[in-house]
Amino acid sequence: MQHTSYIEISRSAFKKNIDFIRKDIGAATSLSLVVKGNAYGHGVENIVPMAEENGMRHFSTFSADEALRVFHASKMGSEIMIMGMLMNEDLGELIQKGINFYVFDFDRLEAAVAVAKTMGKKAKIHVEVETGFHRTGFEWEEREWLINQLKEHAPFLELKGLCTHYAGAESIANYVRVRNQIKQFKQFKKSFDSQNITFEKYHTACSAAALLYPETKMDMVRIGIAAYGFWPTQETYMYRFQSLPDNDKNPLKRLITWKSSIMNTKSVKMGEFIGYGSSYMAPRDMTIALVPIGYGHGYSRLLSNQGKVLISGVIVPVVGTVTMNSIAVDVTDLEKVQKGDEAVIIGCQGGKELSVASFGESSQQVNYELLTRLPQDIPRFVVD
Numbered sequence: 001m002q003h004t005s006y007i008e009i010s011r012s013a014f015k016k017n018i019d020f021i022r023k024d025i026g027a028a029t030s031l032s033l034v035v036k037g038n039a040y041g042h043g044v045e046n047i048v049p050m051a052e053e054n055g056m057r058h059f060s061t062f063s064a065d066e067a068l069r070v071f072h073a074s075k076m077g078s079e080i081m082i083m084g085m086l087m088n089e090d091l092g093e094l095i096q097k098g099i100n101f102y103v104f105d106f107d108r109l110e111a112a113v114a115v116a117k118t119m120g121k122k123a124k125i126h127v128e129v130e131t132g133f134h135r136t137g138f139e140w141e142e143r144e145w146l147i148n149q150l151k152e153h154a155p156f157l158e159l160k161g162l163c164t165h166y167a168g169a170e171s172i173a174n175y176v177r178v179r180n181q182i183k184q185f186k187q188f189k190k191s192f193d194s195q196n197i198t199f200e201k202y203h204t205a206c207s208a209a210a211l212l213y214p215e216t217k218m219d220m221v222r223i224g225i226a227a228y229g230f231w232p233t234q235e236t237y238m239y240r241f242q243s244l245p246d247n248d249k250n251p252l253k254r255l256i257t258w259k260s261s262i263m264n265t266k267s268v269k270m271g272e273f274i275g276y277g278s279s280y281m282a283p284r285d286m287t288i289a290l291v292p293i294g295y296g297h298g299y300s301r302l303l304s305n306q307g308k309v310l311i312s313g314v315i316v317p318v319v320g321t322v323t324m325n326s327i328a329v330d331v332t333d334l335e336k337v338q339k340g341d342e343a344v345i346i347g348c349q350g351g352k353e354l355s356v357a358s359f360g361e362s363s364q365q366v367n368y369e370l371l372t373r374l375p376q377d378i379p380r381f382v383v384d
């Protein structure tokens, strides 16, 4: 059975992004690929093996369920790190499988120690510290208690990392806040050092931090959006533009292409309304084409009368409201449009391109949001 749309993932674009990132971060820093949110909508099962083909051996997820998906998708026994949610009752399986996880409160630390003790296997932990993001992380005031705990339970803990996360490194508006976070992280490190507690890796940087604040790179960076071919923000790109070589001003390439096809065409007389309600009245006799993707597929309702689709190499506008399963587009000026013709929602056709960012401009969605809202059940194919 055919689905109403499908997604292509470009292997060569991914390789190009990874090559650029590796070169940019330098040989001393290792790379963890962030694959939360179904690998930013690209599909964990597509991305993990492709990343491993490119030499990657470290993956970061938000939650335990995502980590297990990576575990099964991995063919190389790569390291997996959970940066967010897990239930204490899952600790046994996670420790058994050698999956790394963040620890940011005493409850999880205690539970991990207890489980590791009964299993006779060390828990691989990354201690997250609060530096100013104010979501998760041990507070500065908690450090003595924490240090005592880490010492006392040392036989059951493998200290894989000390880490934090920046509150908006992608915007210069947060410059002072990020600078203070860097400073605070160094204070934490110093404090642990003075007690002879060392971690295998110190890691703080996401894509934006790695691209804009070189000193945040440390031993490892956790890269998501850039690996999928997007600058975290336009601002990030502008900041780096000068430093990019003349022959490669556009080193990050989109992997994803989203395609559907025309389900039906219809003539509409001038003055008639198209679709639900009265948001669009035909200003002339028109031909419209129905494309079977809607807000149920992650195509935001905010794109009503705003979105664009590529048909026959021409960018055509959405007319009327986005419905759950379909949109209508204006194809009046196209020749020979018919049922079954390809409709590109994201990607290239006939020398024209619809980027992911163009959605953001019309629907206020950031790249991250649009990508991760692409439903998991849309078929995805890796292409060269």
Ligand SMILES: *Cc1c(COP(=O)(O)O)cnc(C)c1O
Binding pocket: 034, 036, 083, 165, 205, 206, 207, 208, 222, 223, 224, 225, 226, 232
């Ligand atoms: C999502 C996330 C990242 C990756 O962020 P990008 O901007 O996609 O590179 C890194 N670290 C943590 C803790 C995250 O949650």
